Amino acid sequence: MRIVFMGTPDFAVPSLKALLEAGYDVVGVFTQPDRPRGRGKKLAPSPVKEVALEHGIPVFQPEKIRRDGVEDLKQLHPDLCVTAAFGQILSQEILDIPTRGTVNVHASLLPKHRGSAPIAWAILQGDAEVGVTTMMTSRGIDDGDMLLHYSMPRPAHATCGELTEILSTEGAKLLIETLRRMEAGTLVRIPQDHEAMTYDPMLKKEMGIIDWNQSADEIACRILALNPWPSCSVPYGDGRLKLLRAEALTDEGVPGTILRATPNTGLVIGCGKGAVLITQLQAPGGKPMHSKDYLRGHAMEAGMSLQEKAEDA
RNA sequence: CGCGGGGUAGAGCAGUUUGGUAGCUCGUCGGGCUCAUAACCCGGAGGUCGUGGGUUCAAGUCCCACCCCCGCAA
Numbered sequence: 006m007r008i009v010f011m012g013t014p015d016f017a018v019p020s021l022k023a024l025l026e027a028g029y030d031v032v033g034v035f036t037q038p039d040r041p042r043g044r045g046k047k048l049a050p051s052p053v054k055e056v057a058l059e060h061g062i063p064v065f066q067p068e069k070i071r072r073d074g075v076e077d078l079k080q081l082h083p084d085l086c087v088t089a090a091f092g093q094i095l096s097q098e099i100l101d102i103p104t105r106g107t108v109n110v111h112a113s114l115l116p117k118h119r120g121s122a123p124i125a126w127a128i129l130q131g132d133a134e135v136g137v138t139t140m141m142t143s144r145g146i147d148d149g150d151m152l153l154h155y156s157m158p159r160p161a162h163a164t165c166g167e168l169t170e171i172l173s174t175e176g177a178k179l180l181i182e183t184l185r186r187m188e189a190g191t192l193v194r195i196p197q198d199h200e201a202m203t204y205d206p207m208l209k210k211e212m213g214i215i216d217w218n219q220s221a222d223e224i225a226c227r228i229l230a231l232n233p234w235p236s237c238s239v240p241y242g243d244g245r246l247k248l249l250r251a252e253a254l255t256d257e258g259v260p261g262t263i264l265r266a267t268p269n270t271g272l273v274i275g276c277g278k279g280a281v282l283i284t285q286l287q288a289p290g291g292k293p294m295h296s297k298d299y300l301r302g303h304a305m306e307a308g309m310s311l312q313e314k315a316e317d318a
Numbered sequence: 319c320g321c322g323g324g325g326u327a328g329a330g331c332a333g334u335u336u337g338g339u340a341g342c343u344c345g346u347c348g349g350g351c352u353c354a355u356a357a358c359c360c361g362g363a364g365g366u367c368g369u370g371g372g373u374u375c376a377a378g379u380c381c382c383a384c385c386c387c388c389g390c391a392a
Contacts (some may be wrong), residue, residue, distance in 0.1 A: 041392055046320060244323090244389075268330085268344055269356045289389050290323030294330075301344050302331030 006188070009083040009103065011035040011070075012053045016169055017089035019177035020110050021056055024087065027181050031062055033081045035074060037092050038066040071096035078102050085187075087180065088142055097144055107142035108183060109149070110176045112169070114138060114156055116202035119147035124172060125165045126205040128230035131222065135159045135168065137176040139183040141194060146204070150194035153186070155179050162284075164232040164250065210235040214313055217261030221253035221279030228281070239311040241288075246311075249293055250285035261312035266305035272296035274311060 008031050010021050024031050034057035042049040050058070057064045063081075067074035070093050078086075079102055086107040088095070100107055113123035114136040120126075127135045136156035143149035155175045160168065186192040213235045215224055228237045228251040238245040258264040258275030265273040272283040283296040288303070 043392085044320095044388090044390095046392065247389090267356095287389085288323095290387095291330095292324095292388065298330050298344085301329070302342090 006030060006084045006105075006184075007032045007082060009033045009035065009078060009081050009086045010053075010057075010089075011086060011091040011093075012089040013037045013051045013092045014090050015052045016112060016173045016176070017053050017091070017110075018056055019173045020087065020089045020180050021053055023177035023181050024184075025060060027184075029184070031060075032083065033063045033065060033077075035065045035067070035070055035078070035091065038068055069093065071099055075099060075102075085184075086142075089176065089180075094146070095142060100142060100144070105187070108152065108180070108187075109140050109142040109147070110180050111138050111140060111147055112136075112172050112176060114154060115140060115147065115151055116197040116199065118205050119202055120205040121207045122165075122205060124169050125208055125230045128159065128163075128165055128168065128226055131226045132159055135172065137172050137179055139176075139179050140197075148197060148199065148202070150196050152183050152192055152194065153179055162229070162250065162252070164229045166233045208235060213237045215239065215248075215261075217275070217312060218277040221255075221276040221281050224276050225251040225253045225281050240313060241311070244289035246289075247287040247293075248283050248285075249287055251281040251283050254280045254282050256280040259310075261310055263305055263307050263309045263311065266296075266300055266307055268297050268301045270297075272300065272305065 006029060008024060008029050010017075010024065010031050011034070012018075012021060013036050021031070021034070034053060036051045036053045036057070039048045039050050039054070041047065054064050054066070065074060065077050067077070070078070075098055078099060083103040085105045086103040087110070088107060089110040090112075095107065111119075111123065113119070113127060114134060115138045117132075118126050124135065134156050135158075136154055138154040139152040140147070141149040141152065155178075157171075157175075160171075163171070183192065208231065212227075213231050215227065215237050217224070219227075228248050231237050232249050236247050236249065238247045240246075253276075254273065256264060256273060256275070256279065258273075258280055260275050260277050262275050263272065264275050264280055265271070272286065273280050274283065285293050286296050286299055287293045288299065
């Protein structure tokens with residue numbers, strides 16, 4: 006079976022590797038064009054591209070596959086296309102090329118969290134269960150028939166980055182299982198319950214601004230959900246203090262103010278309901294560390310407000 | 319050459335401007351106090367100050383080069 010893989014970020018890498026290890030014939034890889042990334046703003050290949058090159062697989066990087074990738078895809082004569090966090094919308098013309106269709110690996114329990122950043126949104130909304138779904142890609146966004154899914158209880162203290170790592174490997178296993186059943190003819194297509202669907206927009210940097218009137222649980226989830234990007238932060242000195250991990254406590258205090266800040270207690274901030282203990286933070290130029298460690302070398306005063314300044318221009 | 323912060327004891331920091339005995343908080347080890355404690359008291363161990371050169375009587379501190387970590391921006 007000739008397979009063309011389409012994916013871009015780290016999440017897609019385990020799926021591509023799994024296909025190769027399982028012996029599938031990956032004849033081509035489509036991924037987003039190299040973008041300026043990192044400290045020197047140098048052009049950098051996507052994680053998927055790096056793996057593809059290591060295995061000598063032809064790489065295609067159209068700006069828009071539905072506009073200038075059609076001919077390349079046709080030339081590859083794929084039996085099947087596999088997508089995983091590709092980041093581009095496929096047209097019907099593209100979908101019609103692979104004879105056995107296109108399978109997508111989506112990091113949510115569909116029909117919830119269609120759209121981008123499904124893992125971050127699952128944490129942000131405090132979902133009890135998280136997972137991965139394989140599905141047949143169709144014209145709409147993540148609305149095709151479901152094939153298989155993997156679900157697990159959401160690890161309480163897992164960041165979006167950590168959960169992404171877990172679900173990317175589970176997604177890879179699920180993909181292989183999906184293809185095996187497809188070949189065996191035992192795959193059942195399950196239409197999504199479109200009434201129950203939710204669609205999530207892309208994450209924005211402004212989402213990292215915390216509304217301290219929310220409950221401690223909501224705020225702790227937001228902090229975990231937006232780690233590593235865009236990450237929650239509070240104005241602090243000349244720059245911003247990143248809040249990378251937090252746990253909800255039952256303490257009460259003025260929302261947005263420091264309740265306690267010693268090396269023994271850690272940084273505790275009041276919320277609308279309860280309070281959050283910052284279990285990991287990062288100062289400008291510094292490494293991520295527990296607030297207890299940070300407070301050994303930096304003084305913070307109880308009572309101080311971390312509320313965003315009202316600078317609505 | 320996109321902008322910027324940083325590398326000093328196991329952890330987190332000060333000290334560098336104005337060169338002159340390596341300092342703070344925490345942890346750790348030993349001892350004490352307490353019904354008890356993330357409490358308190360006493361004492362100890364632990365550092366080639368990122369690397370290599372240079373200036374100097376003397377360099378964590380000044381000069382040159384390099385390595386590594388990180389924030390913004392994408």
